[in-house]
Amino acid sequence: xxxxxxxxxxxxLREALLxxxxxxxxxxxxxxxxxxxxxxxxxxxxxxxEGDAAGAIDTMEAxxxxxxxxxxxxxxxxxxxxxxxxxxxxxxxxxxxxxPRLAPLVAPGSPQDHALPRDVAGYxxxxxxxxxxxxxxFESMEYLVETPGEAIPHLNMRIFYKHRGIAARFAGMPxxxxxxxxxxxxxxxxVAHALAFCHAAEAIAGCEVPRAAAAVRVIHAEVERIAxxxxxxxxxxxxxxxxVATARFALHKERVMRLASQLCGSRFxxxxxxxxxxAAFPPQGPEDLLSALGQLEKQVNGDAEALMGTSSxxxxxxxxxxxxxxxxxxxxxxxPIGKASGYCDDARLTRPYDAYPLLAPAVPARQHQAGxxxxxxxxxxxxxxxxxxxxxxxxxxxxxxARPAPRSACDPPDGRATGWAEAPQGEVLYDLEIEGGRxxxxxxxxxxxxxxxxxxxxxAGDILTDFPFIEASFGLSVAGAAL
Amino acid sequence: MSIWALRGLRDGVVTTRWPARADDYVDxxxxxxxxxPDARVGDGPDIARLCPAGAIEASGQLRVDxxxxxxxxxxVAARPDLFAWSAGATGPGAAAAARxxxxxxxxxxxxxxxxxxxxxxxxxxxxxxxxxxxRHVDAGSDGSxxxxxxxxxxxxxxxxxxxVFFTASPRHADVLLVTGAGTPGMAGPLRATWEGMPxxxxxxxxxxxxxxxxxxxxxxxxxxxxxxxxxxVPGSPxxxxxxxxxxxxxxxxxxxxxxxxx
Numbered sequence: 001x002x003x004x005x006x007x008x009x010x011x012x013l014r015e016a017l018l019x020x021x022x023x024x025x026x027x028x029x030x031x032x033x034x035x036x037x038x039x040x041x042x043x044x045x046x047x048x049x050e051g052d053a054a055g056a057i058d059t060m061e062a063x064x065x066x067x068x069x070x071x072x073x074x075x076x077x078x079x080x081x082x083x084x085x086x087x088x089x090x091x092x093x094x095x096x097x098x099x100p101r102l103a104p105l106v107a108p109g110s111p112q113d114h115a116l117p118r119d120v121a122g123y124x125x126x127x128x129x130x131x132x133x134x135x136x137x138f139e140s141m142e143y144l145v146e147t148p149g150e151a152i153p154h155l156n157m158r159i160f161y162k163h164r165g166i167a168a169r170f171a172g173m174p175x176x177x178x179x180x181x182x183x184x185x186x187x188x189x190x191v192a193h194a195l196a197f198c199h200a201a202e203a204i205a206g207c208e209v210p211r212a213a214a215a216v217r218v219i220h221a222e223v224e225r226i227a228x229x230x231x232x233x234x235x236x237x238x239x240x241x242x243x244v245a246t247a248r249f250a251l252h253k254e255r256v257m258r259l260a261s262q263l264c265g266s267r268f269x270x271x272x273x274x275x276x277x278x279a280a281f282p283p284q285g286p287e288d289l290l291s292a293l294g295q296l297e298k299q300v301n302g303d304a305e306a307l308m309g310t311s312s313x314x315x316x317x318x319x320x321x322x323x324x325x326x327x328x329x330x331x332x333x334x335x336p337i338g339k340a341s342g343y344c345d346d347a348r349l350t351r352p353y354d355a356y357p358l359l360a361p362a363v364p365a366r367q368h369q370a371g372x373x374x375x376x377x378x379x380x381x382x383x384x385x386x387x388x389x390x391x392x393x394x395x396x397x398x399x400x401x402a403r404p405a406p407r408s409a410c411d412p413p414d415g416r417a418t419g420w421a422e423a424p425q426g427e428v429l430y431d432l433e434i435e436g437g438r439x440x441x442x443x444x445x446x447x448x449x450x451x452x453x454x455x456x457x458x459x460a461g462d463i464l465t466d467f468p469f470i471e472a473s474f475g476l477s478v479a480g481a482a483l
Numbered sequence: 484m485s486i487w488a489l490r491g492l493r494d495g496v497v498t499t500r501w502p503a504r505a506d507d508y509v510d511x512x513x514x515x516x517x518x519x520p521d522a523r524v525g526d527g528p529d530i531a532r533l534c535p536a537g538a539i540e541a542s543g544q545l546r547v548d549x550x551x552x553x554x555x556x557x558x559v560a561a562r563p564d565l566f567a568w569s570a571g572a573t574g575p576g577a578a579a580a581a582r583x584x585x586x587x588x589x590x591x592x593x594x595x596x597x598x599x600x601x602x603x604x605x606x607x608x609x610x611x612x613x614x615x616x617x618r619h620v621d622a623g624s625d626g627s628x629x630x631x632x633x634x635x636x637x638x639x640x641x642x643x644x645x646x647v648f649f650t651a652s653p654r655h656a657d658v659l660l661v662t663g664a665g666t667p668g669m670a671g672p673l674r675a676t677w678e679g680m681p682x683x684x685x686x687x688x689x690x691x692x693x694x695x696x697x698x699x700x701x702x703x704x705x706x707x708x709x710x711x712x713x714x715x716v717p718g719s720p721x722x723x724x725x726x727x728x729x730x731x732x733x734x735x736x737x738x739x740x741x742x743x744x745x
Contacts, residue, residue, distance in 0.1 A: 135651030187627030
């Protein structure tokens with residue numbers, strides 16, 4: 001969790017960033033911030049080295065020249081910056097010059113921004129606007145599907161309907177409130193966001209999380225992962241019209257969420273993670289939890305096995321929405337989407353935190369290369385199975401009758417650090433700056449934001465009826481993407 | 484496919500019988516914070532600062548606005564002599580037919596206003612009793628509310644057994660279920676959905692974000708504004724039972740057990 005290194009100019013930052021990415025590091029984010037002294041540009045890079053070098057997220061920062069309203073866009077050289085630079089234009093008002101498409105992404109400017117775009121020309125091609133109010137219970141976003149009837153040659157996404165201004169809201173908040181806002185940045189990954197936020201605060205304060213508290217954090221993070229993966233399985237089964245399977249996975253998900261509420265009072269694990277540790281230990285003893293967990297695990301694994309043996313269902317997933325390994329590596333695809341395409345950068349393995357270093361590592365069961373909806377589901381099934389094992393190991397770390405303090409003091413001095421955690425969707429980053437005991441600036445970056453842009457590219461040969469499968473197999477949250 | 488038919492029988496009936504029968508999970512649910520009956524305070528401003536969402540009003544009588552409570556528990560942890568959790572997804576701390584009914588303890592005129600609001604709602608929705616269709620709109624939620632709304636369609640809560648159905652078209656909808664803090668981007672689509680619904684129609688603001696904007700209240704103010712809210716459900720997010728309760732209140736199916744009548 002390193003403090004920012006500064007580059008003298010944006011050009012130097014650009015050179016350094018491109019050199020790092022060419023050398024095998026992963027581009028992990030690009031943001032602009034307005035200070036009293038001017039505008040700065042910060043880039044996050046995940047170090048992908050071996051040995052001592054592994055396990056860092058570096059932040060590079062450079063000021064824009066005084067009075068500058070733009071800078072040369074990085075996107076032409078670094079495709080993964082495509083959405084980041086559009087957000088910079090939307091929110092900081094700085095123009096990335098030479099960016100291939102500067103349409104609004106998180107903040108619409110004028111009524112024209114709602115017009116139907118037409119990027120593909122051809123006989124009979126038309127645009128289907130789908131959203132922001134969609135059929136069924138979904139988060140609001142708009143898909144603009146350009147199609148001649150069946151194939152999907154082009155897709156646009158508008159996520160600005162849900163932009164809430166989370167990053168701006170952080171400024172001036174005390175630390176204890178900041179973690180509550182982080183939990184609500186991406187509600188279905190509350191624990192992971194709270195963890196990433198607290199890791200940043202703890203890095204600035206230099207405080208140690210008590211061992212037992214670190215185990216409780218892992219338990220909640222893995223419960224959240226199981227619930228999310230069950231949700232994806234449920235949505236995929238629903239897309240295929242498997243009514244019983246849909247109901248079964250919905251039932252399991254409900255049971256997992258009730259387990260979370262028994263552990264802490266919240267079905268989403270909210271209020272558990274606090275800077276310096278956890279708010280409290282679970283009220284139940286490890287034995288009760290172990291037996292509840294064992295039952296749940298048996299049921300989930302049984303139905304997962306049945307699902308992965310239902311050929312009519314798998315036929316819909318095989319070859320659907322493929323992301324090539326090359327593109328996954330180039331983009332630095334996070335979480336299950338990356339893993340399904342042979343690119344695994346799991347923060348629990350490469351940058352372990354809390355109790356993960358104490359537990360047997362959740363090494364991917366096997367390498368996937370297909371990158372289709374099927375591979376993404378396989379990764380989730382494997383991750384869910386591993387999550388049960390991790391929870392069981394973490395339960396062994398809990399104190400029995402003796403109850404040590406659940407948290408250590410965390411009063412960060414002025415400073416800045418980046419914290420991370422592996423959400424069910426992939427790596428979550430928090431770039432946190434503390435001033436006078438309060439949050440001066442906090443820039444969250446969810447895996448949903450980083451990964452959602454890839455949905456543009458996976459419709460090779462797929463048709464409209466594949467759409468719900470591809471969307472569900474991505475398993476992302478619009479709230480986390482639009483922030 | 485036969486394997487699924489058999490697997491579907493494994494756990495027997497998992498669906499709750501609530502509200503016809505009691506359900507343990509309804510009552511164990513942790514609701515928003517409330518003020519203890521004999522709470523006495525002298526140091527006003529410090530008490531109000533306990534709440535990150537600004538739900539505590541400490542000048543004069545100590546009150547909690549449960550429509551702003553995000554259930555963080557900071558007040559309960561710091562001053563257990565003044566604050567406590569309200570228990571149950573359907574009892575005190577659950578959905579209300581008037582915004583001010585969420586401010587506890589009630590101001591003297593609140594109960595009367597709630598009665599009036601309920602009577603007006605009942606008059607409007609008299610025709611909806613047997614079967615209602617719900618259109619859900621996310622107006623800028625954090626995503627968790629959608630999970631809880633989705634759960635209503637699952638085997639455990641199964642709203643179909645109560646004659647409640649979700650519909651894609653606002654033209655078929657009687658109830659508008661709004662989640663989220665009310666982002667500027669969603670104001671138009673939300674309003675258009677409401678306008679597309681035939682009368683009589685009911686609007687439910689589900690969750691603290693939709694009721695007041697929650698932690699984002701300084702920028703966003705919830706669902707009321709673009710659309711007129713009839714039923715207010717606190718919770719961050721509300722439990723599925725809390726939303727089920729609100730649906731039944733909104734459509735007059737749960738008259739006696741509703742808040743404000745006790």
